[in-house]
């Protein structure tokens with residue numbers, strides 16, 4: 001589904017990812033793991049058109065996304081949903097308008113239909129209908145994340161990219177978010193790629209993951225393989241379970 005080959009990324013000549021190779025399978029929940037500042041988010045950005053690799057390729061569904069025509073890139077972008085770490089909701093818009101914004105931008109739906117679709121996603125992410133007229137400042141952290149997730153899902157993407165979906169949530173909300181991520185994958189069949197530091201998410205919901213350390217991908221595999229991996233740079237994190 002998504003194949004990274006020999007990806008090199010740099011910021012001002014400083015190498016962040018030095019030859020990253022990975023293979024994300026269709027329908028799996030795949031994690032990008034690594035210490036703080038190790039380059040996980042930068043790697044994620046190469047998959048969502050936010051950071052062009054200096055060399056190497058990212059293929060989604062067989063298409064080399066950075067070398068595709070503008071038209072192909074547009075069509076790939078429409079198959080992606082992205083949720084950033086801080087949710088990035090528009091504070092002057094209601095929950096319903098925040099969820100519907102991509103539909104307003106990219107669909108031909110009438111405002112009524114957009115509202116109906118947005119309401120459907122609102123319910124799907126576990127929010128009550130009366131949340132639709134609230135503004136972001138009136139929401140808890142967990143609710144904000146759910147609204148951001150509903151917005152990322154609005155165009156029914158094939159791949160969902162989540163940057164630290166549990167960060168800033170209390171333990172109960174974090175586990176609820178994990179359950180929601182699993183349910184979305186199971187009911188919609190979307191492939192989910194997520195950056196995470198959360199050891200419970202790693203143990204409970206990731207099918208496979210990679211670990212970035214010192215600019216390189218030092219591991220790709222499942223939890224069982226990671227527990228057998230002697231040089232795991234995240235050993236201390238894994239021991240927390």
Ligand SMILES: Nc1ncnc2c1ncn2[C@@H]1O[C@H](COP(=O)(O)OP(=O)(O)OP(=O)(O)O)[C@@H](O)[C@H]1O
Pocket residue numbers: 011012016034035036037038039040041042043195
């Ligand atoms: N826009 C930018 N300009 C310059 N340097 C950047 C930029 N974005 C990230 N970096 C640097 O690249 C390195 C990797 O950052 P990145 O955000 O990919 O790490 P990360 O593994 O996601 O970290 P964290 O877990 O702390 O979010 C860091 O040293 C960071 O300072």
